[in-house]
Amino acid sequence: DQQVKQNSPSLSVQEGRISILNCDYTNSMFDYFLWYKKYPAEGPTFLISISSIKDKNEDGRFTVFLNKSAKHLSLHIVPSQPGDSAVYFCAAFSGNTGKLIFGQGTTLQVKP
């Protein structure tokens, strides 16, 4: 039972263009949604989050959009840079359980 899904295993974009990473979830009780970035041989690092009562959160080049009715969130990176090349994990957090459930990850490649 995959509660958090990232259906695109990989994405390739040109430097300077927009990267859009998508994530779907099934449980309407999640309180927060987060994006993590992971480089090879390193642990994931937090990128940006959004509360379930918001529909948008922006931090520099990164914006997360939440569509609760569709149970869908997306991460926009603009402009994309080669250093953004990494695996991006979407995660959903439930305050009731304390669990953080991750999607499968999307590998982003930004080409110079």
Added chain:
Amino acid sequence: GAGVSQSPSNKVTEKGKDVELRCDPISGHTALYWYRQSLGQGLEFLIYFQGNSAPDKSGLPSDRFSAERTGGSVSTLTIQRTQQEDSAVYLCASSLGGQGLSGNTIYFGEGSWLTVV
């Protein structure tokens, strides 16, 4: 240290042997999580400790897997009679608390890379 520390960073073991993976969370963090990432897979929840509450073990894949957290700090993940499918990166994370957490104060360690041959 300042971050979540895991050891060993790399472990190669023979099939059937037991392994122990250690996690030192950030001092003062009451919540501790174990995840694993197998090749080509996403991060899979294993177990969650919160203070003195009974741990949430719902993610442990089989009874060969167990975890303890002694004194509310250091945690050990034990895998008995390892199998090749146990090969993965085992990640530990800690946070100040579970209830009402925004999520962005969860800190991950670098992981323990387990290879079962």
